Amino acid sequence: MAASMFDVLRSKKIHQLLATTVRRASVALASLLVSGCTPIGLGFLNPAGPVAASQRDLFVNVILLMLVVIIPVFILMPLIAWRYRYKNRSALYRPNWTFSWPLEILIWGVPVVIVATLSVFVWRATHHLDPYRAIASNKPALEIQVVGLDWKWLFIYPDQRIATVNELVFPVDQSIRLLITSDTVLQSLMIPRLGGQIYAMAGMRTELNLKSDAPGIFTGENTQYNGKGFQDQKFKAVAVSPDEFSAWISRVQALPTRLDVARYAELSQKSVTPTPLFFSKVEPGLFDKVIARYHHGGTAMQAMTAND
Structure with a gap:
């Protein structure tokens, strides 16, 4: 009792x-x-371009493959616990059982197949999502030079001879080729709804090819911690129609501001820019000189300053 x-x-x-x-x-x-509703809406699970869409598809495929293992575990675990519970005297008891070929094949064979399949997916996706790979388009890519600073992003449009800070504007349905460097410590540029991240390193040039399928405003950021202003190092990536992009270029070119050596020296200091900045003219070859200063003891930037 x-x-x-x-x-x-x-x-x-x-x-x-x-x-x-x-x-x-x-x-x-x-x-x-x-x-999680807002982060999902801002990330690659809600893609706005072909690169992020491919990343989402790869993520979904990996999850579905993993469910082949996860679902049977969650189904069988309670069933086995119920079947072999303490009070169930009818459950088969085999204290001397040691080996079963069918179970061994099932236990090891399924993971081998999953890992092999994942390897194929990841191998193909790694080459397809290569950030240096140009995106197929019937229009030439728009080249934009990017310089990571503390704690802001400088975008230079070499063909249009303008520059912006913390605002990246580009036309929809046209790929953009971002040439990226840093004039400070290691940084990482990412626009989640358009594609993955790529590092910005002083004295080196990396590349990221992206494209937007529809107009919109997307969040861009630095994902590599680099000091107390790190949390504010974000920018707006704005995809507009070709006509709106041309009109925006004309408005910026009409401004009186100029990005010369003296202004760049001020801009490169550690600070957070509360609002985007726009420059109608840019020092020729500024991007290449920022990279060269880390290879030649700063002689390129010193020469640029002397000639100003």
């Missing part, structure tokens, strides 16, 4: 614990889903 009462009490405690765990898990999951 005492043992029976003990089993009842223990059963009630287990049920209460399970109920509490389920309730807490439900609340946590609901909170996660609600709080």
